[in-house]
Amino acid sequence: MRGNRPFDLSQRELEQRLDEMVIATISDLSSEFLLMPTGTGFTRYSDFQIAYEVLKRNTASFEHLSIETIRAALMENSLTFGVIRAILGMTAPEWAELAKVELNSDITQGAARNIDRDCRNRLYYRNLHQRQSAVKTLERIDSLIAVAVQYLKKGAPPEQEGFLHRLSKFDTTFGVESLAHAARENVPYGVLLYERYLGRPFAAHRDAVSELVGEVMENAIEQRLRDAGVSYRKTGRAERIPGFGQAPDFCIPDELNPAVVIEAKITSDDGTARDKVTRVKELETQRNKHVAEGKAAYEVVACIDGRGFRQRRSDMRDLILRLNGKVFTAATLDHLIASTSGLSG
Secondary structure, eight states: OTTSSGGGSOHHHHHHTHHHHHHHHHHHOOOGGGOOOOOTTOOOHHHHHHHHHHHHHHTTTTTTOOHHHHHHHHHHOTTHHHHHHHHHTOOHHHHHHHHHHHHOOOOOHHHHHHHHHHTTSTTHHHHHTTOGGGHHHHHHHHHHHHHHHHHHHHOOOOOOTTOOOTTOSTTTTTTHHHHHHHHHSOOOHHHHHHHHHHSOTTHHHHHHTHHHHHHHHHHHHHHHHHHTTOOOEEOOTTOOBTTBSSOOSEEESOSSSOSEEEEEEEOSOHHHHHHHHHHHHHHHHHHHHHHHTTOOOOEEEEEEESGGGGGOHHHHHHHHHHTTTOEEOTTTGGGTTTTOHHHHO
16 A cells, blocks of 8 residues: 555655545545444344333233333333334434323423433333332333323324324334234334335434544544554543644644644535535644744644545545645554654654
8 A cells, every 4th residue: 555545655746646646545435324333322132122022021912002011011121111112113302292292291301311211221110119219200201101002002093195194104003903913923024124214224323323423533543542652632522722723633742742633534424524624624724824933843634534525526635735645544544653754753
């Protein structure tokens, strides 16, 4: 790869081979949407499936769906709460809104989110019964269960022209009858694929870990700096640093006397990519201003990835030229230390 990437070339070589380097850098970009961080609260299918079986058994394959049978399932495995929400096909805040409208519950959207999150711990509901301070939470869970039973038993109303009811799904359209059928039979694959087609698979989880996606690159950079014994200062989110109108993600060795500043960006959207390229270029403009003020020069490095940057060829060209080729992707990040003089000494 030596000599075939922009960070290996002199400024003169870079200018002569700029289009080639743009193509090479774009070819290294990965489609990061295929991989998502799990985060600390991710529920694996094996755990979800166990909770589903607990709910199925306690409700006799959903034929005896009631507050009591669901409570029994929750007592055995709190994750059955998430199974019920999946059957409803709603977010926790939407479920809470149903409880407020139908049962005059005082549950808030935030409380519903917290309950949904806490119920990922299979012992959560059982432990609530041992805490005197949990009366309000148990009441709110009861209201959510009650409204779920009410809607799932009732099923979807008759179709209205121009509207689609949220319960018009193969497992809820005809109430308990649909649920019992879904529990007894294998899920028709075509129906499953159709429901996925209407929505976005992993959408809720992707939204929950959207901030972690951006940290993937930062963590990879941090690991390489540590392994190389390079001193660095990682800035916090939205942190303000004196002397910097815009704080970079990393200052090496620190923000008082930087030899290198690094900005890490991942995006799958071309519009967002444009904004992120602008942020990186602002760091270069900021560096030039510092030099004009008599401060020591430092290198500005971009570590980028994601298919969004593929759509911004002109921006990539400008970025590579303005950063003297110091543009790395996940595929070339192993060259970060050796190819950046301020890091390799």
